[in-house]
Amino acid sequence: MNIYIVIPAYNEDQTLTQVLSELKKDYSNIIVVDDGSTDNTFQQALLAKVVVLSHLINRGQGAALATGINYALEQGADIIVTFDADGQHQVAEIAKIIQPLIEQQVDVVLGSRFLGQQSKIPLFRKIILKMAIIFTWLISGIKLTDAHNGFRAFNRLAAEKIKISQDRMAHSSEIIEEIKRNKLNYKEVPVTISYTKYSLSKGQTFWDSFKIAKDIFFKKIIK
């Protein structure tokens, strides 16, 4: 089975090298999508000797993910895992997240920080995330325990079917909607998120959640 790890990265040179070196111990097909970073993200990814796709200008995380997924599909990927560059996901948990795909139970596996053993989540962040869950539930009809987790795995069928047209952060909700629209089977698997000062500073703010809602509503109107 060809397992590809796709990592969207925008100005992540503080953590990227560490994340890549850990990933390389277990996985050989790693794709970093440098989303027009202005720091040394691109150079560090090159030094790590992984595949680096470079967006000439910043297009947002959704766009970067779609680029990586497209490329992985072209390379003949059977399973595509999306992983964050800021070090909040655990490499050891990739095995757990792809297991249901290998066993052909489902098409998509979504990481959830609220299932099973709970990660220590700052209260304010928890409120935002819970709001996102309700919001995603309202617009897609799918009730998840964690709607905005970047740790996911798709089989080839799902990766081909899911179309990400939201370039920015609203892609998380869009992916859920696409799962529903394409009638894909999915499963949530508990994952641990390590919150560091750095990953929190890179994460979504309260205000960003309004921007995400705006992006989703706008797409709904013009479709």
Next chain:
Amino acid sequence: MGNYLIIRIIASVFSIFAIFKVLKKYRDKNISFKELFFWVIIWLAVGLVFWLPRFTTFLANFLGIGRGADLVIYTSIILIFYLIFRIFIILDKQQQEITKIVRHLAITEEERKKEN
């Protein structure tokens, strides 16, 4: 009345100028016939409103709105909203096209590197 004439002339000159612009755009095939039609009607209506203000009053009364001037403002606002909406759609489409180009460049660059 004298002041009103000045306004009328300014509005007419502006309308005629705008219609010429639109016609030129159509000749250069920058806009479709539908768009040409739309804009000529709009600018003719603008000219008409200034020369025959009573016409708007008539229309307004017909639609149950008190004054002609109110009708003009209502329709203008609706039109502006519509145009802004159109611009938003065009912008969104362009954003997606930019992403497509950026994505294509990123992937072909990597494939080119691999071949060498």
